[in-house]
Amino acid sequence: MKKLHRGFYQRKNVLQVAKELVGKILVTKFGGIETSGRIVEVEAYAGIIDKASHAFGGKRTARNEVMYGEGGAAYVYLCYGIHHLFNVVTNYREVPHAVLIRALEPIEGVETMLKRTGKKKPDHTLTRGPGNLSKALGIYTQHSGISLQSKELFITDDDFVFKKNQIAASPRIGVDYAGDHSLWPYRFFVKDNPFVSGKLK
DNA sequence: CGACCGATCGTCT
DNA sequence: GACGATCGGTCGA
Numbered sequence: 269m270k271k272l273h274r275g276f277y278q279r280k281n282v283l284q285v286a287k288e289l290v291g292k293i294l295v296t297k298f299g300g301i302e303t304s305g306r307i308v309e310v311e312a313y314a315g316i317i318d319k320a321s322h323a324f325g326g327k328r329t330a331r332n333e334v335m336y337g338e339g340g341a342a343y344v345y346l347c348y349g350i351h352h353l354f355n356v357v358t359n360y361r362e363v364p365h366a367v368l369i370r371a372l373e374p375i376e377g378v379e380t381m382l383k384r385t386g387k388k389k390p391d392h393t394l395t396r397g398p399g400n401l402s403k404a405l406g407i408y409t410q411h412s413g414i415s416l417q418s419k420e421l422f423i424t425d426d427d428f429v430f431k432k433n434q435i436a437a438s439p440r441i442g443v444d445y446a447g448d449h450s451l452w453p454y455r456f457f458v459k460d461n462p463f464v465s466g467k468l469k
Numbered sequence: 470c471g472a473c474c475g476a477t478c479g480t481c482t
Numbered sequence: 483g484a485c486g487a488t489c490g491g492t493c494g495a
Contacts, residue, residue: 349478351488368487399488442487
C-alpha cells in the first residue's frame, strides 16, 4: 500500500491523472476509524477552457480557490444544498484542474459507512455516485483544501490494475449546462461494475 | 422501466 | 433571488 505522492497529482494532463485514479484506493481515517474503497468511476474537469468546470473562464471565488492551488489537495463543495462532492486537485499552482471521484467499491469500514449513510444493507448504492461516497467516507466541505498527504484523507496504490478493456470513457454526467463541452468524453469508469453511477449498464 | 419531483442551502449575481 | 458536477422516492404506462 503506497500513498500516492505529490508528483502523481502535479502533472499537466488531467485526463491521464483521471484514468490512473481508476483502480486506486481512497482512504479516510477520521477519528481513528478507517473507511476505504477502490475508485471505479471518475470525471476530469479541465479548468479555464472547460465550460463544465467551476473554474471556466478563469473564474475565481472563495469556493473554488483551492482549485488554483497546487495539485494534491482535496476540493469539496456542496451540491444542491445536500451533497458534498469530493474532487482531487491536479496540475500546478494557478492551473485549476480537478478530478471528481464518482464511485467506489467499498473495502474497509463497511459497518461505519452504513452508520454514516443510515443504510441497512451494504448494497451497491452505498458508495455509488459522488454524493453517496462522500457521505459513506465522512467527507464534507470542511475538508476542502486539505492535502492528500494528510493522515486522515489520502489515496493509495496497492498495485491492483484493471485491464485496459475493462475501462470505458463517456460524456460526463449532469453537466448539460456546459453545452457542447458536456459531450467531452471525460468520464472514465469500470465496465459492468455495479457501483458505477449513471444509467444502468 | 422512464419521467418527474422535492429536499435543502451555500454561493454568486 | 436563482441555481446547481445529486439522490431517492413516486407515479404512470
